[in-house]
Amino acid sequence: MKYTALFFTLLISQLFFAQVEDAWVFFTDKENVEQSIDNPLTILTQAAVDRKALHNIPVDERDVPVNEAYITQLKNQTGITVHAKSKWMNCAYVRGSQSQIENLLDLAFVQHIEYADKSLNFVSGTQPLEDKFALESTAKNFEYGLATNQIEMLSGDVLHTEGFTGEGMVIAVLDSGFEGVDTETGFAYIRDDNRILGVYDFVNRTTSYGSHTHGTRVLSTMGGLLENDFAGTAPDASYYLFITEDVSSETPVEEAYWVEALERADSLGVHVVNTSLGYREYDNPAYSHTYEDLDGQTTFGARGANHGFDKGLLLVTSAGNSGNGSFPWIGTPGDSPGMLTIGAVDENENAAGFSSQGPTVDGRVKPDIMAQGAPAYVINQDNEIVSNSGTSFSSPITAGLVACLWQARPEYNNDELMQLLRESAHLFNNPTDKMGYGIPNFETALETLLSTNAFVSNPFRIYPNPVTHTINLEFPDTITEARLGLYSTSGSLLFETTLNQNTNRIPVETLAAGVYLLKVQSASQVQTIKVLKE
Structure with missing residues (x-):
């Protein structure tokens, strides 16, 4: 009996010390930095170089890839698996026991380590998680023109009438899966015209469209088209489809996948990125973000978003669906000042109760603007026009129109367009925690952009x-x-x-x-x- 007790004591001890942790491993340097910057086409596409040149954004060390030799050495360490990497922050996301991760500090190229469990960064009865897609229940409706209100509410129809339908613009969609996009007729308009430029699953490292349908519905609000029945907000844009969401679990590695996809989008010359995802609560409560973390600078997702904004990407994201819960605030990366964060209203322009609210912990207005999401109309994986509720859909409705607006004056930069949209919104002078600056008017924004004196009379x-x-x-x-x-x-x-x-x-x-x-x-x-x- 004594030996049995001792055995279980040792076993429990071993299990405790072998607990798996997640962490970011930051590197000391990169290789061939000067050579890569002097020859940017070795690390970026021509489209990416051209976009940066148009907006006077320099190619810098952040554009240089992570040293693959460092990644290989990490993979060769006992017990360590590498799940993602970030060139902007020069790091890799790893999983292993705490002792195995600590051993990585012995490698000369490792600068420091940040654990997902924040308590480990200072010293060496869980409630069920909210389903982030729970509010997005589906109801069939086959009436003609169901997408009309969600476009006209923002005066997006004016953009289309003027010929700005997204042609020449590239949108990256970062989501959980795109089942049916490669087969259904609702996506044939972009598919048959070769405007799905690439598909990649950062979770499983494949080129599959995935088996989840959330991204399918999100994409439809921008690029979907069923003649006489439905049109997205940017039907003539081109699209990259990136899977960054692991629907089987909630861990911070999803933030790492998301940043890696953002870096890929930048290197490919993408203009607009839509993210109908958000992060705060994880399976391991020690990894979850507190309200104090949501200052736009602390989380890995927000830091990645800030780099993406600096690189010239126009980043659009959903505010989240926790407005009716005990934690009503916007999660990350929506807390980043570099994100255009979108809340949801109903068909009558009233704020949806579920739409997450601001302000950020440092007092900034969030969400930035609002669009229809209670409900919105989408095309699903079975080619049906259905209603879905959630900020997951108000975000891409807006993102598609952002691409159309940018098409009108591509010489404007991301910051200028974001500010123009805030100023066009109906609550700009009196923003609220629930609606931010309110519902934008893309017609007003377009008139400003197309004014012949816009650049001459407004030099400052x-x-x-x-x-x-x-x-x-x-x-x-x-x-x-x-x-x-x-x-x-x-x-x-x-x-x-x-x-x-x-x-x-x-x-x-x-x-x-x-x-x-x-x-x-x-x-x-x-x-x-x-x-x-x-």
Whole structure:
């Protein structure tokens, strides 16, 4: 009996110490960095190089791939499996016991390790998880024109009437699976025209469309077409389909898959990325994110999104479906300032109760804007037009129209388009936690873009806007100095100063929240810009 007890004690001890952990392993360097940057076509496609050049985005060390020799050495370590990698953050996502992962620090090329279980980064009765797709129940409806309201609500029909249907734009869809896209007639319009540019499953490392249907329905709101019955918001765009969601479990490796897919999208010259996924709660509670983590800088997903934004991608994501729960806030990567985060409204433009809300822990407005998602109409894997509810569908409805808008003036950058859409929304002057800046008007945004004087009469640019602490004034190349005055909406002058290209920051942290008017005057130009102080 004593020996039996000892055996089980030892067994339990061994099982405890052999517990599997997930972690990111960050590397010290990369190989051939200067050579790769000098010859960008060795690491990027021509489309990616052209897009970066158009928006003056430099090729830098983040574009250089992870050293594959490092990945091979990690795979050769006892007990270690490598699941994903990130060139932007120069790291790999691994799984193994804590001791096996700690042993990786002995490798000369390992800089540091971040565990998914955050408690391990400081020192060496679970409730059931919410089903992130639970609200997206399906109801059949075959009435004509069911997609009409979700497009016209955003004035997306105006874009299409003007000929902006996504032609020449590339959208990446990061999701859980695309069953039926390769066979059903609802996707024949993009499929037969060879506008499905690539399919890749980052979870299983295959080129399969997958067996899950969530991505199928998401894609249909952008690229689906059933003549006389249904049209997506960007029917003439081209698409990459990437599976990053492991539907069998919830672990942080999905954030790693997602970032890796984002990097792939950037290297392929993608313009717009739609993500109808979000992350907060994991099977292992120690890995889950708290509200304090959702500051747009902490989670691996948010950090990846910030890199993607810096690289010029326009990133659109769903706000989430937890608005009625005990944790109503937006998860990650929707907390990133580089994401255009989309909430859901019903057909009458009322906020859906399930739509996750802001603000972020650092006080930023989220969601950014809203679109129809309670319900939205989609094409499913059986080629049926059905209604689905969830921010998973308000996001791609918006993403498709973003691509159409960008088609009109591709010289605009991602930041400018995102701000233009916020300013076009009906609550821009009075954002709320539930609806952010409200429902955007793509007709208004298009009119601004197509104005013949848009670039001449508005040479100055400010960022960020909305602002919390400091306004940055960006000068055009031909102007070196300007007089600036900040006014209340009633016309009272609050302060004025002179700025130049070297001194272009305006502190506003002492101002009360609200709307202000910034008047910028140079020798040849006068411009008034609306500023929202949070």
